[in-house]
Amino acid sequence: MGQLLTQSRAVLRPVEPGSDATCAHCHDPVRFAARNKSRQVIANVYRDGRWVRVEHFHEECYGLARDPYGEPRA
16 A cells, blocks of 8 residues: 655646636636647645645746745656
């Protein structure tokens, strides 16, 4: 059985068609764009060892927010 993760963490993923997420930093929609292969940062947020929410960021906004959940993993 794998290790149970209970710390906030971020991953870098392509934006999928039909995505309806909102950026936690700028509050604009995270939209799919076929021409520019946009990417997003998705963060699982934990508080006191318990999962509380998922946050989405534009790739650029995550850096502007100073990587609040650590360096995003690929």
